[in-house]
Amino acid sequence: MGALKKGLDKILAAFCIALFGFLVLLVTWQVVTRFVFNDPSVISEELAKYCFVWLVLFGSAYVFGENGHMAIEFVKDKFPAGMKKGSEVLIQVVIIVFAALVLLVGGFKATSLAWTQLSAALQIPVGYLYAALPISGCFTIFYCIHNVYQVLTQNKAGQHQVQEGS
Numbered sequence: 001m002g003a004l005k006k007g008l009d010k011i012l013a014a015f016c017i018a019l020f021g022f023l024v025l026l027v028t029w030q031v032v033t034r035f036v037f038n039d040p041s042v043i044s045e046e047l048a049k050y051c052f053v054w055l056v057l058f059g060s061a062y063v064f065g066e067n068g069h070m071a072i073e074f075v076k077d078k079f080p081a082g083m084k085k086g087s088e089v090l091i092q093v094v095i096i097v098f099a100a101l102v103l104l105v106g107g108f109k110a111t112s113l114a115w116t117q118l119s120a121a122l123q124i125p126v127g128y129l130y131a132a133l134p135i136s137g138c139f140t141i142f143y144c145i146h147n148v149y150q151v152l153t154q155n156k157a158g159q160h161q162v163q164e165g166s
Contacts, residue, residue, distance in 0.1 A: 012062040046121040061139035092144045099140040107133025
């Protein structure tokens, strides 16, 4: 599971970096066409919106993989020392349920409904925008399952147990 996580981390990080760079170029182009050429690009605005949605959802999934959401740490630190492990697992389970219901189920419904609707400027199915929901939901669920595994295999000193043959 560790090798799969590392591979997914690299892919998501590279995807988010590339998407962010592309988003910067798109927004810069939008500003140049609007204020220099006095002829704003219609497609760049809509494409930037799509890229931003994908960047936020995939970046959020990546941060779950790093266990880096501040709110999770804030909640976890409120529990007494003896309940930390249980609270960490509970938090991850709540996130899994949310990701399964909202991102996967809701995302699949929204995506399937939006395939027949075309975007105004790009003239592509709006389902491409919504497809980020179930995909990022799968990544989030995978990362949360990995986080639960990490918590359950920690010993009292906070070190992960090394299994023979790994």
